[in-house]
Amino acid sequence: MRNLVLPALLSTLPIAALSDPLPSWEDTATKQQIVAFVETVTDPSSADYVTPAARVAVFDNDGTLWAEQPVYFQLIFAMERLAELAAQDPDILTSPVLEAAAKGDLAAVAEGGHEALIEVVNASHSGTSVDDFQAVVSQWLDTAQHPDTGLSYDQMTYQPMVELLRYLRDEEFRTYIVSGGGLHFMRTFTEDAYGIPPEQILGTYADSTYEMVDGVPTITKAPGVAFIDDKEGKPINIERTLGRRPIMAVGNSDGDYAMLEWTTAGDGPRLGVLVHHTDAEREWAYDRDSAIGRLADGLDNGPDMGWVIVDMANDWSRVFTGSQ
């Protein structure tokens, strides 16, 4: 009988239980700390056991789940979209920043800082129904290529992170994205790219309006930014949306600091993880002095709070999902 039972049993186990769930992670202390945390909180005999309902893990997106250089990919979309819209109606370019953006002048937009970014996003993202907007983004993602790598943007997701998300879900975690990126922008690709459904995506958003358009109830994106899901906004948005504190938070910049701080200050077992971009060869190397994804406070204070710092160059055997 035993000979019959064993194969039957094995066939019902998830693949992950039989092989390494994180094959693109080098076997370093980083990987071991992450796996040890997951094994502890899922072990019913452990004093640090956490019930599945409380197994919530939150991930930043830009620079954590996919790349963010030379600028946030959403800004590249916004500039290309603005150029398209301006080709039909040049009057929408009402400022030097918008004119520069429509010409693809990244440096000029970057120089304008946060305000310029908001202005470009505003001009390119609003005044359209959510459905139409998302169709435009999907179409763009299907054809756009990154200026340096030539990969499509959804090929520039990080393979080790896709594996980590899957591993966590196999262990009955619920995985969420909590990103400064646009909510409606992200939802066009996050289910395919990461296996995360739309109701588990939190991001920056504008107000919406609800009204009948040609007899059809329509939700339309209004101008302006109603909520910025960055820095202190991240724990605030998580608390508001989930009503509970995660037990694990993963980010890569000081925009994620408050999210990791709040997560790891909770009672019981907690894990904070920061991705440190150290790999100039396969990706980019940047931290304290970067305009995009600045990481200083996290490097200075994270280790004392027990946060795990991922050294991309040494901890990952593979970087992008779209290249070996």
Place this chain on the structure above:
Amino acid sequence: MRNLVLPALLSTLPIAALSDPLPSWEDTATKQQIVAFVETVTDPSSADYVTPAARVAVFDNDGTLWAEQPVYFQLIFAMERLAELAAQDPDILTSPVLEAAAKGDLAAVAEGGHEALIEVVNASHSGTSVDDFQAVVSQWLDTAQHPDTGLSYDQMTYQPMVELLRYLRDEEFRTYIVSGGGLHFMRTFTEDAYGIPPEQILGTYADSTYEMVDGVPTITKAPGVAFIDDKEGKPINIERTLGRRPIMAVGNSDGDYAMLEWTTAGDGPRLGVLVHHTDAEREWAYDRDSAIGRLADGLDNGPDMGWVIVDMANDWSRVFTGSQ
């Protein structure tokens, strides 16, 4: 062998499959329409089959899942809380409305309409951490009694609705509350009362702040109202939070009209349900002329849109969970 297999099989079926999942509903056309909808969308051989991921049902709370007369229960809490706070610091009663509220003068507060309600909620709900606020609400719910029935407020949930929520979840629906009530207020009782976890509660909310208080990262409720989850706000909040349109929406007042309209305008099978308060004997009878839970547009236009109108007096064999 068959004799052994059958009991084993039955023991793995949920109870609901073996008996009536809605015992507190009379066997009327209303119940039949609801059950027929659920059976259709969960039948893989049906042209109207809906995958579990898309089986989202949204419910209003006040007047739909629990009673709302003579006023919203949250307002009763707010007035009692205000009286407590004023006993320590009478200076917080900065207006005639607040003075009336602290004295328990419901009529005066009701006369002030929506603005008075917001003022009372503001003065009693803000300036405290979310954790502390929820502890206060829980304590209140443990002891407070409804002025007419003498029941505790969580005994005034509707037994037929608790059954409907459970039935839907047994059929792999995800059940959400989308209410004009306060988000943090509701989350103190909605998991126990309805089996709905905090991340599936949407409601009205104030801004929050995130800051270190005595070395502890703390989320605090700010004054004012950041978002009112009523009328057009309901579909807007659902779209923002879930990123998908429900296939079923249940409400009881014109505050739920837009939510039902948006839900039932989607492609494929959809169900809109309105609870009509027709039962002056066991509950209350009110609709067009009620200050609380006004229902006129829904009665006028709902039937033409295929919405099911629940006649409480005739469709429910039992009303409150707390009384037979």
